[in-house]
Amino acid sequence: MTLAARLPTSERMGTGHLHINLGAIVENWRALDRLSAGETAAVVKADGYGMGSARVARALAAAGVRRFFVAVAEEGASLRATLGPDVEINVFSGHMAGDTRRLSDLGLIPMLNSPEQIARHTAELPDHPFGLQLDTGMNRLGLETYDWSTDLAAGATLILSHLACADDPDHPANAAQLAAFLDMTAGIPIPRSLAATGGTLLGPDYHFDLTRPGVGLYGGAPFADAQPVATLDLPIIQTRRLRAGESVGYGCTFTAEKDTVIATVSGGYADGLIRAMSGRGTLYAGDTPCPIAGRVSMDLISVDVTDLDAIPDHLTILGPHQTVDQLADACGTIGYEILTGLGARYARTYS
Incomplete structure (x- = not known):
């Protein structure tokens, strides 16, 4: 126990005060949208990167965002309750066992990641929209080259992949993944997406039909101009x-x-x-x-x-x-x- 003399204390609430500038999030989306060659979606997973997905998504929808991405179907359910039926909600984790009714009832679009997910979706929701995620070198989620056939793309709403090193513009993995994505999707008349925030900043070669910024919306690197x-x-x-x-x-x-x-x-x-x-x-x-x-x-x-x-x-x-x-x-x-x-x-x- 210290013998310190104590200084006067002030009266204030006992919790911290977190202020979130929704206008800045919207302006960050608009700035990234201006850089994008095609449509710009918004990633609001992890409770809007900790900022509150309901408030964030409503602000972005009011600014014109019509496609959102979440990590799991449970997040998609919350977002659908917030935004209603008029926006598209995509689920990165795909069609997990137990997701079927939630995907169906709420109109969520799973990004299918594996042959097992494709089989599950085809069997349980044969007429329900889906997208596909390809692994172009990150080795995390997505169909690998040996599982991939362009025939699998029939009926997909979107084909996407994810860059591992987009926050480092000079990293050779960026060009390698771009080449792999182009090779895997050559000749497929389906909308494509490769770029999140970092990929958007790499330039139009990475933009394809849809960019899907996440951390840049919330003021994070590598978007140096973010508010x-x-x-x-x-x-x-x-x-x-x-x-x-x-x-x-x-x-x-x-x-x-x-x-x-x-x-x-x-x-x-x-x-x-x-x-x-x-x-x-x-x-x-x-x-x-x-x-x-x-x-x-x-x-x-x-x-x-x-x-x-x-x-x-x-x-x-x-x-x-x-x-x-x-x-x-x-x-x-x-x-x-x-x-x-x-x-x-x-x-x-x-x-």
């Missing part, structure tokens, strides 16, 4: 002074080298602020950076605010001075992980 979408403020619960030599948090991994002011903020790995931020992440008080001191715990983060002239009621971890990718880079991960992990405890507002 930021998320602002996250964490309230300060308590502040205290540490004497030189005193430690903070689990494992005593931060020890003050001098008299230090520590602010404890509400938020932690239960809220998607991962342990990898421990001793590496930064929060902001206005323009002033405030480093994380010690380990991120489940509900709390200790922050060094010694350099502040006055203690604010909150610190900002996502905002004008730190994008989601800058925060991710600081702790050795990617913006996708930060975005999709943002938890349910935050008080959310939208504009």
Whole structure:
């Protein structure tokens, strides 16, 4: 137990405040749509990359999006309840055992990934729309070359594949996958899609009939021109002074080298602020950076605010001075992980 003298604390709600700019998401979609040679869909899986799929999808539909992609049929069901019957909803995981009634009743289009899925779909929903996903080198989902025949494309609404290295424009895998996709789909009069956000930025050779941006809609790399979408403020619960030599948090991994002011903020790995931020992440008080001191715990983060002239009621971890990718880079991960992990405890507002 520290002998620190405690500083005054402020009164504020105990949860963080996550503000999501729907207008920025729409503008990011419009910007990517302007780059696209054909139609531009929207990927809203993982609860709209953590931003709230219902609110995000309604905003995008109002802006003109008519094709959406989700990871699994359960997400498709929620999206159909939100958007109604007038949009197309595609399911990347295809036709899984147990999906049949949901696909049929809700008009969801599975992207079939394997001979087994094709057989299941043909047997259980012979007249229901479907797409096909091809594996062009990522070795994750999709029909491989030895399973593929152009005869399988008969009746498909879309043929797609996914680039493994599109965030690195110079990676040779991009050209190799493009060549494989062209070879596998040659002569097939079915709409094709290869590009997500990164592929869209690679240029029109990768666009085909449909692009399907995901992370770029939400302000993430590799879309450098994206408008930021998320602002996250964490309230300060308590502040205290540490004497030189005193430690903070689990494992005593931060020890003050001098008299230090520590602010404890509400938020932690239960809220998607991962342990990898421990001793590496930064929060902001206005323009002033405030480093994380010690380990991120489940509900709390200790922050060094010694350099502040006055203690604010909150610190900002996502905002004008730190994008989601800058925060991710600081702790050795990617913006996708930060975005999709943002938890349910935050008080959310939208504009």
